Amino acid sequence: DAGVIQSPRHEVTEMGQEVTLRCKPISGHNSLFWYRQTMMRGLELLIYFNNNVPIDDSGMPEDRFSAKMPNASFSTLKIQPSEPRDSAVYFCASRRGGGTGELFFGEGSRLTVL
Amino acid sequence: AQSVTQLDSQVPVFEEAPVELRCNYSSSVSVYLFWYVQYPNQGLQLLLKYLSGSTLVKGINGFEAEFNKSQTSFHLRKPSVHISDTAEYFCAVSETGAGTALIFGKGTTLSVSS
Numbered sequence: 001d002a003g004v005i006q007s008p009r010h011e012v013t014e015m016g017q018e019v020t021l022r023c024k025p026i027s028g029h030n031s032l033f034w035y036r037q038t039m040m041r042g043l044e045l046l047i048y049f050n051n052n053v054p055i056d057d058s059g060m061p062e063d064r065f066s067a068k069m070p071n072a073s074f075s076t077l078k079i080q081p082s083e084p085r086d087s088a089v090y091f092c093a094s095r096r097g098g099g100t101g102e103l104f105f106g107e108g109s110r111l112t113v114l
Numbered sequence: 115a116q117s118v119t120q121l122d123s124q125v126p127v128f129e130e131a132p133v134e135l136r137c138n139y140s141s142s143v144s145v146y147l148f149w150y151v152q153y154p155n156q157g158l159q160l161l162l163k164y165l166s167g168s169t170l171v172k173g174i175n176g177f178e179a180e181f182n183k184s185q186t187s188f189h190l191r192k193p194s195v196h197i198s199d200t201a202e203y204f205c206a207v208s209e210t211g212a213g214t215a216l217i218f219g220k221g222t223t224l225s226v227s228s
Contacts, residue, residue, distance in 0.1 A: 004157070031213060033215060033216075035218075041220075042204075042218060042219065042220035042221055043158075043204065043218040043220075043221070045215050045216070045217060045218075048215045050213045055213065055215075056215060091157055091158070093157075093158075098211070098213055098214075099146055099208050099209065099210060099211055099213060099214045100146060100163075100165050102160045102163070103150075103158070103160070103216060105157030105158045105159070106157050107155075107156060107157050108156075108157055
């Protein structure tokens, strides 16, 4: 069974450009999470969805960030315009069922904004 | 809201020595507790979790953790570490109930040397 698939694995872009990160959760999982990892702040929850519905987006840094989940098998995290302080590793994770279930993480998308 | 404090950012140990990674949490409601491990350039993997019942939980790779409600702690232990245990370890908490997100601590880097 395929795990959580994220793309791209690495992205280098210039300040001001639009960045789109993609995530395919594990089939049958009904919750999806976006986290950001930096040395300074550790792992921060950005947003999560249950059954494709955004539940909590209070972790999204600012209006430049947006996330969508148009169906159960796909989600995007978009940054427009990007800034150097957005440089981080962005992780997508999915889970089956409720809060007792294990989160399965993708390998992450490493974003560098110059 | 919940929060997690990992008391040590780095823990260096020699191979075959015992290790304890400390984790304290804060929450006004009942919680589930988790430990995840992250190897370089990979996503996070579940080591173990506490949901209810016995306060001593055993996980993969010989790790165990003990839930202490009065001290709001969930420390991770291993009696004898291997070089291959070198990794970043994250403690996480979530509210009990369906569909809640995990909040992670900032991580502890375990470095095992020979």
